[in-house]
Amino acid sequence: MQKIFLLIENMTQNIEHCYGCPTPIYIIEEDLxxxxxxxxxxxxxxxxxxxILAFKAFALWKTFPIFREYxxxxxxxxxxxxxxxxxxxxxxxxxxxxxxxxxxxxxxxxCSSHITFNSFxxxxxxxxxxxxLNPDINIGIRxxxxxxxxxxxxxxxxSPGTRFGVTADKMPEVLPPLIDGFHCHCHCESSAEExxxxxxxxxxxxSRWFPQLKWINFGGGHLMxxxxxxxxxxxxxxxxxRAKYPWLKVILEPGSAFAWQTGYLLxxxxxxxxxxxxKTAILDVSFxxxxxxxxxxxxxxxxxxxxxxxxxxxxxxxxxxGGNSCLSGDFIGSWQFDHELSVxxxxxxxDMIHYTTVKTTMFNGITHPSIGLLxxxxxxxxxxxxxxxxxxxxxx
Numbered sequence: 001m002q003k004i005f006l007l008i009e010n011m012t013q014n015i016e017h018c019y020g021c022p023t024p025i026y027i028i029e030e031d032l033x034x035x036x037x038x039x040x041x042x043x044x045x046x047x048x049x050x051x052i053l054a055f056k057a058f059a060l061w062k063t064f065p066i067f068r069e070y071x072x073x074x075x076x077x078x079x080x081x082x083x084x085x086x087x088x089x090x091x092x093x094x095x096x097x098x099x100x101x102x103x104x105x106x107x108x109x110x111c112s113s114h115i116t117f118n119s120f121x122x123x124x125x126x127x128x129x130x131x132x133l134n135p136d137i138n139i140g141i142r143x144x145x146x147x148x149x150x151x152x153x154x155x156x157x158x159s160p161g162t163r164f165g166v167t168a169d170k171m172p173e174v175l176p177p178l179i180d181g182f183h184c185h186c187h188c189e190s191s192a193e194e195x196x197x198x199x200x201x202x203x204x205x206x207s208r209w210f211p212q213l214k215w216i217n218f219g220g221g222h223l224m225x226x227x228x229x230x231x232x233x234x235x236x237x238x239x240x241x242r243a244k245y246p247w248l249k250v251i252l253e254p255g256s257a258f259a260w261q262t263g264y265l266l267x268x269x270x271x272x273x274x275x276x277x278x279k280t281a282i283l284d285v286s287f288x289x290x291x292x293x294x295x296x297x298x299x300x301x302x303x304x305x306x307x308x309x310x311x312x313x314x315x316x317x318x319x320x321x322g323g324n325s326c327l328s329g330d331f332i333g334s335w336q337f338d339h340e341l342s343v344x345x346x347x348x349x350x351d352m353i354h355y356t357t358v359k360t361t362m363f364n365g366i367t368h369p370s371i372g373l374l375x376x377x378x379x380x381x382x383x384x385x386x387x388x389x390x391x392x393x394x395x396x
Contacts (some may be wrong), residue, residue, distance in 0.1 A: 024285045028063065028263040028353055030376050036258055037070040043224055043231060044071075047238035048077065049250040052094060054220045055081040057255020057354045061088040062383045063373065067258075073113070075220075075253040079104040085340050086111035094253065096142060096183055098163060100126055109133045116140035116183040118164060120176070127178045140181040141166060144145040147201040148186040152222075154296060155188040168205040180214045181249075183208065187221025190232040195222060196237055197388070208246075216248040222252055225260045247341065259354035264304070265290065265369060269345045270324065279319050280331065281341050286323035288330045289355055289363045291349065294327070304348035306335035310329040321347070325364040362391045 044051040049242050054072040061084060068090065076082040085093035098123060100108065109115060109130050115137055117123040123141060130137055144165030147156035157164045165184070184206075186198050194252035195218070202218075210216070224231055242250060266321035267285040274280070287294050295300055309318060311334050319341055321334030362368055368386035375381060 010308060013332045016096065017128055024267045024283075024290070024353060024370050025263060025372050026263060026265050026357055027372045027374055027380070028060070028259075030066065030373045032262040033063070033066060033078060034376075036260060036262060037067065039225055039231070040254075040257060041070040041234060047235045047250075048242060049238050049252060051252045051254065053252045053258055054087075054255035055084060056358065057220070057272050058259040058356050058382065059084060060371065065087050065316055072336045074111070078110050080286070081113075081242055082108050082111035094251065096140075102163075105129065106133055109137060112137060114138040114140060114215075115218075116142055116181075116396070118142050119166065120170075123176060123179070127176070131178060139178045139182045139213070140183045140217065141175075141179055141303070142183045143171075143202075143206055143246070144187075145184060145186055145198065145201045145205055147198055148350075149190065149194045149197070150186075152188070152297060171209065174353055175209060175212045182209070182213060183217040183219065185219025185221065189223045189226075190221045191223070191228075192233040195234065199232050199237060199241065200326070209246050210248060213248060215251060216245075217251040218255045219252070221256075222254045222258050224254065224259065225257045233245065256354045261351045263348040263351075263353040263374075265352035265356070267347045267349065269341055269343055270345060271343060272319075273322075278333075280322040280333070281347070282322045282366065284324055284326040285349075285369060286327075286330055286364070286366050288323060288325055288327050289361050289366055290323075290369055292359050292361075293351060293355055294332050298332075300332055300335075301352065302348060302350040303335050306337045309336050317341070324366055327363075362394055365391050 022036055038053050050073065051071065053067060053071060054075045056077055057134060059081070073091050074085045074093055075091050076085050076095045077097055082093045082095050085091060093111055094114040095108055095112040096116040098118045105126055109132065117126065123185040127139055130139060142165040144158060144162065144167045145166055148156050148157055153159055184202055187194060222234065223229055224234060235347050238250060265285060267283040269281045270284050273282065273284045291301065313334060315336060317337045317340055318334050320331055320339065321335065323330035357371065360368065368390065370385045371383045373381045373383055
């Protein structure tokens with residue numbers, strides 16, 4: 001791994017000149033991606049469960065040939081994601097949407113192996129048609145255990161008044177005849193210990209319906225590739241659950257876990273300004289356009305070669321990082337560098353592949369980062385370079 005790391009360092013210092021690579025650019029590192037995929041496959045094999053990729057966190061389809069070496073299926077939340085699964089991944093999607101539309105439903109069903117409804121009203125409206133269109137389709141209902149340890153309301157699917165799923169008090173004793181499974185999602189980049197507590201709640205509230213089911217999907221948010229994640233606890237939990245309910249096929253659909261710490265966003269300093277003692281390094285990327293979770297969560301990303309410090313910290317070489325859009329709040333701060341920054345210098349924002357690449361916008365028409373895949377042999381493949389036409393055509 002050290003050899004690869006040194007190669008990456010060399011490339012990021014000379015990437016424009018040595019490889020003709022446009023900047024800014026998201027760079028996915030194949031070795032790190034395969035590391036995550038290998039761990040996920042190991043969990044699936046040891047626990048005899050299905051772990052599938054959630055497109056809402058990662059949908060770079062040109063990397064799907066790598067994914068198909070380790071997993072068989074994906075999960076979709078819309079018509080376009082279902083088509084991506086069917087047409088580019090090569091298998092039908094496990095599809096869930098808060099609400100399906102009449103004019104999209106038939107195509108979604110044709111691209112799906114599983115379809116989960118958010119409410120019984122949606123089930124009543126669409127389930128028979130789903131079976132007519134695809135007799136082999138699995139039909140599920142989303143349940144709401146009213147339990148989640150996600151602290152940020154924006155990402156908490158079980159907060160009071162949520163629009164997601166059916167609570168236990170609203171479930172009929174006998175499920176409608178076409179329902180094969182339950183889907184439950186109550187995590188966000190969570191630990192095995194959090195899942196253990198959630199699983200206890202799910203069992204207490206919903207296990208009486210398990211004999212009527214064929215499968216259960218525990219959703220996403222299982223961050224099993226994080227360094228401190230208790231993988232053995234997860235596997236033991238899943239094996240015990242399967243032993244207790246041997247007829248239930250168990251599915252997990254993490255998103256972040258697949259692309260966690262598999263790459264970065266390479267940016268350049270384009271100017272340095274100062275006001276009221278605050279120095280801001282303006283980058284050729286935007287937090288609101290290219291790293292929206294930094295503002296939504298919010299969180300400060302790791303910057304290679306710098307230390308996060310308090311926003312009003314004093315000292316040498318402390319900079320706020322600002323985006324290149326006209327949004328006043330397009331900045332994050334502050335970091336302390338080991339040297340004085342200069343215009344044209346590289347800034348590497350770590351772990352910018354999961355969620356970031358699927359949530360970007362072209363607000364302000366700022367040059368959109370390209371996407372590159374750094375192969376194990378050290379070659380950098382440009383998967384996509386965005387142009388003015390991409391921005392213009394969004395306005396058609």
